[in-house]
Amino acid sequence: MHSTTPILSINEITPTIFEMVLDAPQVAIKAKPGQFAIAMSHAEGERIPLTLANWDSTRGTVTLIIMAVGTATRKLCSMRAGEHLFAFAAPLGQASELKPYETVIMVAGGVGVAPIYPIAKAFHAKGTRVISIHAARNEKLLFWDNMLKNVSNEFIVTTDDGSRGEQGLATKPLQRLLENDSQKKIGGVYAIGPAQMMHACTETTRPFATHTVVSLNTIMIDGTGMCGGCRVNVGGKPKFTCVDGPEFDGHLLDWPSILIRQNSYKREENCSLNRYIEQND
Amino acid sequence: MEKYTFCGTKLSPQERQARARSKRHPIGEENGKVRAQNFDEVNLGYDPETAIAEAKRCLLCPAAPCVQGCPVRIKIPEMLEYVSLGDFDKALSVLKRDNALPAVTGRVCPQEVQCEGSCTLKKTSGEALGIGYVERFLADWERNNGKTHSIELPKNGKRIAVVGSGPGSLSVAADLAKSGCEVHIFEAFHRAGGVLTYGIPAFRLPKEVVDHEIENLVKVGITIHTNKIIGTLYSIEDLQNALKFDAVYLGIGAGLPKFMNIQGEDLNGVSSANEYLTRINLMKSYLFPHYDTPVHTGKKIAVVGGGNVAMDAVRTAVRLGAEKAYLIYRRSREEMPARLEEIHHAEQEGVEFLLLCNPLRYNGDDHGWLKSVDCVRMELGEPDASGRRSPRTIEGSEFKLDIDMAIIAVGTGANPLVTQATPDLATNKWGYVAADSQFRTSKRGVFAGGDIVRGAATVILAMGDGRAAAASILSYLKENTWPENFEPSSF
CATH class of the missing domain: 1.10.1060.10 (Alpha-helical ferredoxin)
Incomplete structure (x- = not known):
């Protein structure tokens, strides 16, 4: 009666970032860029929203990128090939709109490369000129860079410490590209990564009035429109990230509220994590 | 008769x-x-x-x-x-x-x-x-006594897909299985039962009771598929064509929580009753950290609303250690839609009822956490469309209530997952699926009933719809006719 999902492989990209490949043929057929899944490692686990980062409908596989931060994500990342996810429900959320831009800038911050990659790939496939900015704190945290480069016409790397590419934040090349775009060919910007990074990109593009799409990773329980924990204010209207998003126009979001709300369970998350670390030491 | x-x-x-x-x-x-x-x-x-x-x-x-x-x-x-x-x-x-x-x-x-x-x-x-x-x-x-009253069932070769596994869907499934249909239920969550599982708390409906009832249905041959998002993973057309179902029943409920759109509703410490109850009932966060999902436990909590969901939420909060548990309702006791027994139990358990009272705005501290709610007193005017006397505010009656948690239980709306993915399925102006008196939708072979047709109602009304819809489905399977003109009924 209960449907579980087999894990085909799990690879450590960095000590905290893992790539998990699942045997999920129907999801692989139906997945669209911008959509996400809910995953649970075991019956007592949390329902964790994760972007559908890659899929192969002929092989019937779906790839997730998971960052081990809290208890539930660490439990997911400690699973092994051959084990089964207790729950995997997808595809959820609205697919990326893929507007007819002449040129689009894709900004990937850290693990944001996972949701950015399928969108960049889709734009590239339909002939849009794709300029990608791949940003991370340092070189070790850059992954899928060749994959993203392969679907980009122009590819820029930035690291906070300058260990690879330009030194500094993604907003630096973003600002420069928009300033130099005298012919107004850049129709849109996708910025996906940590909330602070998406907020910064949104503020960078605001003076240029360039359409800027971000993908929110809010608190979510069910992921199917039932709980409203993921609610955000979009241009004065309440929207649910799970069913109306996860992509929204960054210029219409109430960023201070988003940044506050994402910390609302910090205390409990720390409590749970400390317990997990003690038990697994 | x-x-x-x-x-x-x-x-x-x-x-x-x-x-x-x-x-x-x-x-x-x-x-x-x-x-x-x-x-x-x-x-x-x-x-x-x-x-x-x-x-x-x-x-x-x-x-x-x-x-x-x-x-x-x-x-x-x-x-x-x-x-x-x-x-x-x-x-x-x-x-x-x-x-x-x-x-x-x-x-x-x-x-x-x-x-x-x-x-x-x-x-x-x-x-x-x-x-x-x-x-x-x-x-x-x-x-x-370990007894089950299941009967050996005939098979009629018909396949039915039931979307959602709440009480209405389970009733449709049971009736159709008894008539010999092969019934498959598709549930989005990791556990079946719908509102019986995620909504109604264990002190009112123990989860082993729900599980046992569902197991009885599985024993009569109904198959339940969890974690299946109908709309995106399988469209209604996929169910009808690729998966060869002869009819589809939509029992997807009205689960989208409503908010009042007043100031401060996005503060930390304010949540929908659905979020609160889902964390506790479906995710078992009252057993956190043994279960991974946490839930906030306020010391002074206010639940807004007067229905069964509001009673469930406020009585849950009492059990999770609230020192003050208020129930804020804008009409009087007589208009409360909750079951009498639940109101009575809430009072016995120490819930304070603030009747004829409505929240105006939530106030937060410097870190975005809820610290109080401004309320206003109400009085009752003329009866509205629902026949209940409509409340209006009493000017100058504002007062402040110190709380650290607010749970909003002012109703739910239609979940858009299926309807968005099915443009040829007619909906009414509130987004609910339109159905005729026989629970037929605008799409041939697709039936709907319960909250997704009526708007949020009760378990037993959904079950009543389910039984009537099952009869309608059986007659469709026999006659294979569908009305040329769709005449939506008002529920």
Whole structure:
């Protein structure tokens, strides 16, 4: 009666970032860029929203990128090939709109490369000129860079410490590209990564009035429109990230509220994590 | 009028009079103070002797007004007669002929406005027969004695997809399986049961009761597929074509929580009742950190609303250690849509009712955490479209209430997952699926019922729709006709 999902492989990209490949043929057929899944490692686990980062409908596989931060994500990342996810429900959320831009800038911050990659790939496939900015704190945290480069016409790397590419934040090349775009060919910007990074990109593009799409990773329980924990204010209207998003126009979001709300369970998350670390030491 | 087969009990005039004057056997309840500390069930239920004694109050009215009051038309006098004779097996087969989930409905139905509301004893003695208690007794007796009343089913070769696994869907599935259909239920969550699982707390409906009822349905051959998002993973067309289902029933409920869109609703510490109850019931966060999902536990909490969901949320908060638990409702007690028993239990457990009162705005501290709510007093004006007197604010009556948690239970709307993915499925102006009087939608072979058609209602109304829809589906499978012009009905 209960449907579980087999894990085909799990690879450590960095000590905290893992790539998990699942045997999920129907999801692989139906997945669209911008959509996400809910995953649970075991019956007592949390329902964790994760972007559908890659899929192969002929092989019937779906790839997730998971960052081990809290208890539930660490439990997911400690699973092994051959084990089964207790729950995997997808595809959820609205697919990326893929507007007819002449040129689009894709900004990937850290693990944001996972949701950015399928969108960049889709734009590239339909002939849009794709300029990608791949940003991370340092070189070790850059992954899928060749994959993203392969679907980009122009590819820029930035690291906070300058260990690879330009030194500094993604907003630096973003600002420069928009300033130099005298012919107004850049129709849109996708910025996906940590909330602070998406907020910064949104503020960078605001003076240029360039359409800027971000993908929110809010608190979510069910992921199917039932709980409203993921609610955000979009241009004065309440929207649910799970069913109306996860992509929204960054210029219409109430960023201070988003940044506050994402910390609302910090205390409990720390409590749970400390317990997990003690038990697994 | 429907006729009932009775097993020959004849009441003498004296016996009849004695029954007419008899009083209801009370049900045991866990002590209010003790139970406010735990998630055990509040109602302790009848024992066999009390169930028999209560059933012996039935006047066996030929017109059976109780049956007319029951949305699934359980043959109540017949059931009670078997109970009065101590034949619980027969009573159960009568009950289960019309009701797929008796242990559930015995606990969550608003009996006072349905079967018990029309009971003749209510007029003659002032106390209706405890039909809900007897129903629940039978279902529990069956479960505790390891009995199942499943029947060998014929197969008719028809395949039916049921979307959603709440009480309405389970009723459709049960009726269709009994008629020989191969029934597959598709559920988005990792556990089946819909609102019975994620919404109604264990102290009102123990989860093992729900699981047992669902297992009984699996035993009669119904297949349940969890984690399946209908709309995106499989479209309705996929179900009809690629997966070769002869008919589809949408029982997807009205789960999208509503907010009041007032200032401060996005503060930390404000959540929907659905979020609060889902964390606790589906994700078992009251057992955090043994379960990974946490839940905020406020010391001073306010629940906004007057329905069953509001009662469930506020009584849950008491159990999670709230020192002050307020229930804010904008009308008076008489207009509260919650079951009487739930209101009564909430009061016993120390919930403070702030009636004729409405929140205006939530105030936060510098870190974005809720610290108080500004409320205003209300008075009742003329009756509105729903027949209830509409509340209006009393100018200058504002007051502040210090709280660290607010739970919004002001209703839910249609979930858009299926309708967005199915543009040719007609909806009404609120986004609910439009259906005709036979629960047929605008799309051939697709039926819908329960909250996704009515808007948020009750478990038993969804079950009633489910039974009627099952009959409609069977006639569609037989006749293979569909109306040329879609005539949506108002529910």
